[in-house]
Amino acid sequence: MAPMTSSPGPAARPLLNRRLAEFGTTIFAEMSALAARTGAINLGQGFPDTDGPESVREAAVRALRDGRGNQYPPGDGVPELRTAIAAHQADRYGLAYDPGTEVLVTTGATEAIAASLLALVEPGDEVVALEPYYDSYAASIALAGGTRVPVTLRPRDGRFRLDLDELRAAVTPRTRLLLINTPHNPTGTVLTRDELTEIARLAVERDLLVLTDEVYEHLVFAEPAGSADGGEGADGGEGADGGEGADAGRHVPLATLPGMRERTLTISSAGKTFSFTGWKVGWVTGPPPLVAAVRSAKQFLTYVSGGPFQYAVAEALSLPRAYFDGLRTELRAKRDLLARGLTEAGFEVYLPAGTYFITTDVRPLGERDGFAFCRALPERAGVVAIPNAVFYDDREAGAPFVRFAFCKREEVLREAVHRLKRLTA
Numbered sequence: 001m002a003p004m005t006s007s008p009g010p011a012a013r014p015l016l017n018r019r020l021a022e023f024g025t026t027i028f029a030e031m032s033a034l035a036a037r038t039g040a041i042n043l044g045q046g047f048p049d050t051d052g053p054e055s056v057r058e059a060a061v062r063a064l065r066d067g068r069g070n071q072y073p074p075g076d077g078v079p080e081l082r083t084a085i086a087a088h089q090a091d092r093y094g095l096a097y098d099p100g101t102e103v104l105v106t107t108g109a110t111e112a113i114a115a116s117l118l119a120l121v122e123p124g125d126e127v128v129a130l131e132p133y134y135d136s137y138a139a140s141i142a143l144a145g146g147t148r149v150p151v152t153l154r155p156r157d158g159r160f161r162l163d164l165d166e167l168r169a170a171v172t173p174r175t176r177l178l179l180i181n182t183p184h185n186p187t188g189t190v191l192t193r194d195e196l197t198e199i200a201r202l203a204v205e206r207d208l209l210v211l212t213d214e215v216y217e218h219l220v221f222a223e224p225a226g227s228a229d230g231g232e233g234a235d236g237g238e239g240a241d242g243g244e245g246a247d248a249g250r251h252v253p254l255a256t257l258p259g260m261r262e263r264t265l266t267i268s269s270a271g272k273t274f275s276f277t278g279w280k281v282g283w284v285t286g287p288p289p290l291v292a293a294v295r296s297a298k299q300f301l302t303y304v305s306g307g308p309f310q311y312a313v314a315e316a317l318s319l320p321r322a323y324f325d326g327l328r329t330e331l332r333a334k335r336d337l338l339a340r341g342l343t344e345a346g347f348e349v350y351l352p353a354g355t356y357f358i359t360t361d362v363r364p365l366g367e368r369d370g371f372a373f374c375r376a377l378p379e380r381a382g383v384v385a386i387p388n389a390v391f392y393d394d395r396e397a398g399a400p401f402v403r404f405a406f407c408k409r410e411e412v413l414r415e416a417v418h419r420l421k422r423l424t425a
Contacts, residue, residue, distance in 0.1 A: 019142045026135060027390040031374065040378035041416045043404045044386045046356060050409060052275035053316065053323065060312035069307025075299055077105025077310055084314040085283050093253050101288040104295050107305045108280035109215045109269040114140040115298035116211050116265055116284065121146040125176035130162065132391030132398055134185050150393045153187055159350055160187035164198045171202065177209045180254060183216035186388055186403045187359050188352020190220055193252050204259040211265050217251040218273045218324050220354040221332045262287050265294065270313040279309040331356055334413055338406040341417025346424045356407040359388060363400045365423060370402045382419045
C-alpha cells in the first residue's frame with residue numbers, strides 16, 4: 001500500500017485575497033491601541049469624546065421603545081430618513097432629489113464608498129483620487145479590481161492645493177470615475193468654487209462619473225481665498241467681527257455645478273455632523289440609474305442596518321440652523337486652540353479650512369519620518385497622532401506630515417497642548 005501524502009493545505013498559498021494583500025490592520029487601530037496602552041491622549045482617530053444633541057439621542061431611544069426599526073428596515077432606508085435627506089439637500093443647496101429613487105441609506109459613508117465603487121468600477125478601470133486619501137478609498141478600489149491613480153495635494157501658501165493641470169493629465173481613456181473629497185480628510189483643504197468648476201468641466205468633457213465624499217459638509221470654517229464669490233475679504237483676513245467673512249461655513253456640492261447632477265453620486269453621513277459616529281448612518285444621493293447601481297451592490301454587503309438610528313437621524317437633519325452654526329463655531333475655536341499649541345510646540349501647521357483635523361509638518365522639530373515620530377510620541381509627550389503617510393501611495397511624499405484631531409473637549413485639547421510643549425522643552 002502506497003504511503004499517504006498530505007496535501008499542501010490552505011497555508012500553501014496566501015490566505016488573504018491578493019487585492020487586499022497590501023492592506024493590513026488600519027493605522028487607526030494601531031494608534032488607538034497605543035493610546036490605551038500608554039494612557040496617552042488620543043488625537044489620532046477622528047471621533048468626538050462627547051455625544052451629540054440629547055434630543056437626537058432620545059429620538060433613537062423613542063424609536064427603540066416604539067418598536068420602529070427593531071426589525072429589518074426597508075432596503076433603501078426608512079422613508080422618514082430618505083425624505084429628510086432629500087429635504088436637507090433641497091434646503092441647503094437647491095438640489096432636488098426624489099426620496100424614492102434618488103436617495104439610498106447606507107451603513108456609514110464607508111459602505112457608501114465601497115458599494116459605489118463595487119457597483120461602478122470594472123476590473124482595469126482607473127479611478128482618479130485626491131491624495132492623501134481616506135484609507136478605505138484605496139481598499140475599495142482594489143476590491144473592485146480598479147486601478148487607483150492618485151493626484152497629490154501639495155502644501156503651498158499655508159494649505160494643501162490641487163494642481164488642476166496634474167488632475168487633467170491623470171485622466172486617460174481608461175478612466176472611469178473621479179473620486180473627490182471636499183472638505184478634504186486629512187489635509188482640511190476645502191476646494192474653491194473655481195477648482196470645483198474646473199473639475200466639473202473635466203468630468204463633462206471626458207464623460208466621467210464622479211463620486212464625491214462630502215461627510216464634512218457642515219464643518220467648513222471659511223470658503224478659501226481664491227473662490228469666485230469672494231471668501232475671506234480683500235486682504236484674505238478675518239472680518240471685523242472676528243469671523244472669516246461672508247462665506248464662512250459655505251460648502252459647495254459638486255452636484256450643483258453645470259452638467260454634474262446627472263453624473264455625480266454624493267456621499268454624506270450623520271457621524272461627523274451630529275457626533276454619533278458609532279451609529280454608522282450614511283447616505284448616497286444621485287440620479288436614479290447610479291443610485292440603483294449602488295443599491296445592487298449594497299444589498300449584498302450589509303443589506304440593512306441601524307433601523308432605530310435612522311429615525312433619529314431623520315429628526316437630526318431637521319434641527320434648526322443654530323445647531324449647525326454652533327457646531328462650526330465650537331470646532332473652529334478648538335481648531336485655533338490646537339493650532340496655536342502645535343505652533344508653539346515647534347510644528348509647522350497647515351490651518352484647515354474644514355473637517356476636524358490639522359495636518360502638521362514635523363521637520364521643524366528635526367524629524368523626517370512621521371511613522372517613527374507618531375510611534376514615539378506617546379512616550380515622549382503623552383499624545384497620539386496619525387502619520388499622514390498611510391494616506392499616500394507615495395509614502396515618501398507623505399513622510400513628514402502628521403495629523404491631529406481637534407474634535408475633543410477643550411480641556412483635553414489644553415492638556416494635549418501642555419504635553420506637546422515637552423517636545424521643545
